Amino acid sequence: MRFYEYESKALFRKCGLPLGKGRVVNGADEARNAAAEIGGPVVVKSQVLSGGRMKAGAVQFADTPSEAAKKFAQVLPIVVKGEQARCVLVEEKSRVAKEYFASVTWDGRRKLPVLLVSDMGGIDIEEVAEQHPDHLSRTHFSTILPLSERVAKEAIAAVGVSGDDLVRLTPIVFQLMQLFLDFDLTLAEINPLAKLENGKFLVLDGHVDMEAEARGTHKALLAELGIGEDETRQARPPTPFELEAARMNAADHRGIAGNVVEFDGNLGLVIGAGGGSLTLFDAVRKHGGKPANYCEIGGNPSVAKARNLTRLLLGKPGVEKIAVMMNVVSNTRVDIVARGVIAGCLDAGKDPADVIAIFRIPGSWEEEGFKILRKYGVDYCDRSVSMYEAAGRAVAKLKASH
Amino acid sequence: MSILITKDTRFIVQGITGREAVNLTRENLAYGAKIIGGVTPGRAGRDVYGVPVYDTVAAIVAKHGTPDGAVVCVPPRFTKDAVFEALENGVKLIVVVTENIPRREVAQMVELAQLRGARIIGPNCLGIISPEEAKMGGVGGPAANTRQAYKKGPIGVMSRSGGMTTEIASTLTAAGLGQSTCVSIGGDAIVGTTYAELMPLFEADRETKAIAIYSEPGGRMEAELAEWVKANRSRLPIVAFMAGRFMDEMRGMRFGHAGTIVEGKEDTTAEKIARMEAAGISVAERIEEIPALIRKRLAEQGVEV
Numbered sequence: 255m256r257f258y259e260y261e262s263k264a265l266f267r268k269c270g271l272p273l274g275k276g277r278v279v280n281g282a283d284e285a286r287n288a289a290a291e292i293g294g295p296v297v298v299k300s301q302v303l304s305g306g307r308m309k310a311g312a313v314q315f316a317d318t319p320s321e322a323a324k325k326f327a328q329v330l331p332i333v334v335k336g337e338q339a340r341c342v343l344v345e346e347k348s349r350v351a352k353e354y355f356a357s358v359t360w361d362g363r364r365k366l367p368v369l370l371v372s373d374m375g376g377i378d379i380e381e382v383a384e385q386h387p388d389h390l391s392r393t394h395f396s397t398i399l400p401l402s403e404r405v406a407k408e409a410i411a412a413v414g415v416s417g418d419d420l421v422r423l424t425p426i427v428f429q430l431m432q433l434f435l436d437f438d439l440t441l442a443e444i445n446p447l448a449k450l451e452n453g454k455f456l457v458l459d460g461h462v463d464m465e466a467e468a469r470g471t472h473k474a475l476l477a478e479l480g481i482g483e484d485e486t487r488q489a490r491p492p493t494p495f496e497l498e499a500a501r502m503n504a505a506d507h508r509g510i511a512g513n514v515v516e517f518d519g520n521l522g523l524v525i526g527a528g529g530g531s532l533t534l535f536d537a538v539r540k541h542g543g544k545p546a547n548y549c550e551i552g553g554n555p556s557v558a559k560a561r562n563l564t565r566l567l568l569g570k571p572g573v574e575k576i577a578v579m580m581n582v583v584s585n586t587r588v589d590i591v592a593r594g595v596i597a598g599c600l601d602a603g604k605d606p607a608d609v610i611a612i613f614r615i616p617g618s619w620e621e622e623g624f625k626i627l628r629k630y631g632v633d634y635c636d637r638s639v640s641m642y643e644a645a646g647r648a649v650a651k652l653k654a655s656h
Numbered sequence: 657m658s659i660l661i662t663k664d665t666r667f668i669v670q671g672i673t674g675r676e677a678v679n680l681t682r683e684n685l686a687y688g689a690k691i692i693g694g695v696t697p698g699r700a701g702r703d704v705y706g707v708p709v710y711d712t713v714a715a716i717v718a719k720h721g722t723p724d725g726a727v728v729c730v731p732p733r734f735t736k737d738a739v740f741e742a743l744e745n746g747v748k749l750i751v752v753v754t755e756n757i758p759r760r761e762v763a764q765m766v767e768l769a770q771l772r773g774a775r776i777i778g779p780n781c782l783g784i785i786s787p788e789e790a791k792m793g794g795v796g797g798p799a800a801n802t803r804q805a806y807k808k809g810p811i812g813v814m815s816r817s818g819g820m821t822t823e824i825a826s827t828l829t830a831a832g833l834g835q836s837t838c839v840s841i842g843g844d845a846i847v848g849t850t851y852a853e854l855m856p857l858f859e860a861d862r863e864t865k866a867i868a869i870y871s872e873p874g875g876r877m878e879a880e881l882a883e884w885v886k887a888n889r890s891r892l893p894i895v896a897f898m899a900g901r902f903m904d905e906m907r908g909m910r911f912g913h914a915g916t917i918v919e920g921k922e923d924t925t926a927e928k929i930a931r932m933e934a935a936g937i938s939v940a941e942r943i944e945e946i947p948a949l950i951r952k953r954l955a956e957q958g959v960e961v
Contacts, residue, residue: 360759362875362915365766365846397763438758440845467732467914468758489908515911528843528912529817532872532900533943535911539902540941548911552819581823582805584782584797617822618801637826640944 255464255487258301260343261479262462269433271426271444273457276345282323288344289322295347298325300332300339303487310334315347336490348456353446354415355379356427358434366394369431371409375446389413395431403428422455423447437475438468495570499549502562509555509586511563511594519544521611521652522567522576524560524595527552530581530641537645538577543652546573554586560594561601568602568609574655575611577648582637588615588623596630607631611651614644658786658837659812659857659864660749660777661725667792668716668723668747669694670738671730672704676794680729680753681705686799689790692720695738713745725749727783727793735779736761743772751793752778752848755914762846769848776848780914782818782840787825795840796822809834810961811950812858812892814851815870816843816877816913817899823943824868824897831947833961836864843913850877852884858892865959866950867894871928873903874916878928882935893953894937895946901925 257265260278267273277288278301289296300312307313312332316322322344330339353375361368372390374382382390391412395405406427410420426447434442441463448458469476469483476483484500486492492500493516503512510527521543525534531550538545547567551560567576578595580586592613599606613627616637627634633651635644661667669684671677672694681704685691691707693716700711710716716723726742728735728750735754742750743765750769757779769776777784783793787806795818796802805826811833815821818840825838839854841847851869858864871878878896885894903911904924910917918924929939938949954961 360763360846362846362877363850363880365763367763396767397760398767435760438760440759465758465760466910467756468760471758488910489906513911515909527817527819528916529815529820529870529872529899530823532903532912532916533820533823533897536899536901537942550912581817581819582826583819584801584805584822585794616826618797638830640827640942641823642942642944 255466255469256303257462257464257479258303258340259299259459259461260301260341261481262460263457264479265433265437265462265475266457266460269429271429271457272455274346274348276343278341279326279344280341282326285326285342285344286319286323289316289319292344292346296322297345297347298322298329299343299345300329300334301341301343302334302337302339304335304337307334312339348448348458349451350446350448350458351451352449354423354449355382355445356430356447357441357443357445358431358439359441361394364394367397367431367434369393369395369405369409369427371413371427373413373415375448379445397435401428401432401435406431418453419449426455437472438465439463440465499563499566502566503559506556506559509551509553509559511549511551511555511559513548513550515548517545517547518572519546520572520574521648522546522570522573523549524551524564524567524576524578526550526580526586533581534579534641534645537642538649540642541646541649543645543649546570551580551591552586554590555594557590557594557597560591561598564595564598565601568599568604575609575648575652577611577645578613578615579641579644580615581641583615583617586617587619588617589619589626591615592623592626596626596632611648612644614639614641657861657863658789659854659861660784660837660839661786661790661792663688663789664690665724665790665792666690666692667725667727668692668713669707670713670726670728670742672696672707672709673699673702674729676753677729678704680727680794681707683794683798683802684791687791687802689792692716692723713741713747717745722746725751725792727751727753729753732756736765739765739776740768743768743774748774750774750776750848751781751783752776753781753783753793755780755844757844759846762844766846766848777839778842778848780844781842781847782821784837784839786837787835793840794818795838805829806838807834809836810863810865811835812861812864812867813838813869814854814867815840816872816915817870820870820899824870824946827943828868828947833947833950836861843915845875845915851881852877855881855884855888855890859888859890864892865961866954867892868946868950869894869896871896871898872900872912872916873918873925873928874923876922879922879931882931882937885935885937893950893957895940895949895953896932896937897940897943897946898925898929
C-alpha cells in the first residue's frame, strides 16, 4: 500500500529524519499562506501515487507567495499517468550541493531486507545500477539480530563516501532501516537525500509502501496519517461495485467470496480459489470470453456468502450469464457453493438453468452438489472436464445465446 | 520413496484445538499420519481425535521425544512465536498453514530456521503429501478426497497454490502418472522453501523422475529455479504451468495470493516463461497438457512411465 509523499514525510518526521519546512495545501490561498510562512523560494508539488511528476510538469518552483498561489492552480489539475492530484505540498526550496540515494526493500530470494545506497541520488536508480555499479551498494541485514548502525556505515562507505558525509549520513540511513522494519514496510526510499550547501542533510523526496497484511498492526499510524480503511491504494481506486463486494465479504467471516475486481465484460465469474481464479480468468480470455469481473471464492464460504456474490454479479449492468468454476476443492464444499449460487440466481429473478453457463467445481461433497444442480437443470461437470474446457463451454454458450 | 515426509514421520500440530486445526488433524490421521501431540496453551490434558494436547512443545518433547515436524495452524499474530517455539525445541520441518503474516515476521522465522538448520514450508500453504504414505497439512482435504486425487508414483509436484496442487495431482493421476511428493510451497512474497531449494531433494530421490510446477506472476522464484536447473544440470525434466497471464497488462494490481503482483518486468509471466524455457523447462498452456509434456520429456531421456 503506497503512501503519498506527504504521508511518507509525515512518517519520516515522526521518526526523526531531517526534513525541510513544508505544508499540505488544498487551495491557492492556502498555498500563498504556506509560502509566506515558510519564507523564501518554495517548491510546489502535486501529490500523486505514481512517478513521473517532474516530467508531467506537476512539480513547480515559486519565489514569492503570490507565485506559489499561481503555481498551485497550475499544478493541481495536471493528471499524472491517469491520476488526479490528491492535494499539493508546498515546501521550502533547498540549495543542494550533492544528492544521495538510500532505500530499503525486501529481497525475496535471500529472504532478507536489503539496503541500497548510492552517492548518485536524484536520478533513476536502475540507471545507476546498470551504468555505475560501483556507485551503488547492496547490503542485506538480519531481521532477528539487533539492528546496528554498523550496517548503514558499511553500506555508505562501500560507495566511497568518507569524512563528515559518512558520519552525518549514517544515522539517517540507520533510521530508514529501523522504520522499514518497525512499520512493516515493503519499501522505504529517500531520493534525493540531499547534502545542502550549508553542509546539512535533508530528505527532499521520499517514498514508502506498507504491506497490506500489516495494516491491522499499524492502525494508529494510519489514522494519524489520515489513511482510510477502504483506501486500497492499488493501481486504481476501487469501484463502488468492488467496495460493495468487499463489504459483503467482510460481513461474514466464514470463508471468502471476495477480492472482486471489476471488468467490463458480459460473463460474470464466480471462481476460486487463489491460483484457480488466475487459471480460470486466463482460460476465459483465451477462449475469447469477456469477464465482467475477477473474484475468489474459497475457504468454504457460507451459503449466504456465495448467494450474495452471485446476486451482486447478476445485478451488474451488462452481465448476461455467470460461470461458476474452481479447481478440485478439498476444503470448500461443492454442495454449499451450489446452494448459494442457485439462491443468488433466484434472488435476482433469474432461472439458474439459463443464467449459469457452467458449474465446474469437483471435489468434496460433489455428489450432493451435483444432485442440487440436476434438480435445477444447471449444466455442470466433474474433474474429467478440465478448467480450460469448462471455461470454453461457458464462453461458447454465451456466444450461442446472441 | 518420497521427500520430506514418509508414513513414519512423527509430527505435532500447534494450535490443535482451533476449528481448522481440528479438521486438519482428523484428515491427516485418516490418511495415516503419525501425529504424536498437539499444542494449545491452557488446554493441556484434552485430546483431539485421540491426539493428546499439551501447553508447550517442550512438554511433548519431554514425553515423546523430539518430533520430526510441526504443522503451525495458529492465528497470524501468534504464528511467529509458535514457529520460534518449534525451532527452539529442535523441530526441523515446520509447515506454516497460516496466511496474512507480514513479511518481516516471515523473514524472522526463516532466519531463525536457517540458524537452527531447520526447514519451513509456507506460510500460506496447504502442506506436504507423499501419496499413500502420509500428509502433513490440509492438502487434498478429507482422506477419501485425497485418495481420489493423489496416487503414488514418479512425479514431484511443487505449487504456489494449495488448491492447484490438488488440481495438478488429480490431472496427473487421471493420466496414470502418480506422485512421489507434492509440496504446496505457499503463496506469499517470501516463503520458507522455494522451488529451487526443493530441487536437490527431488534430485536425490531416485523414484522421482520428473517435476510439475504451478507458478504465477510476482517474485523471483521462477528465475531462481531456471538458474538452478542450468547450474546443476538437473536430471529431472520440469514442466511448468503459468497462471495469471492476464496480469502482465495490469501492473500494480494484486490478484490471488499475497505474492502475486506485477511491479516490474521480472514479475510478468512473459518474462518468467522466457527464463524457464531458456533453462529447458517446458511451459504448458493448460493444466491438461502437463502429463503429455512430461511423457514426451521422459521419452527423450529413454524413460517410460
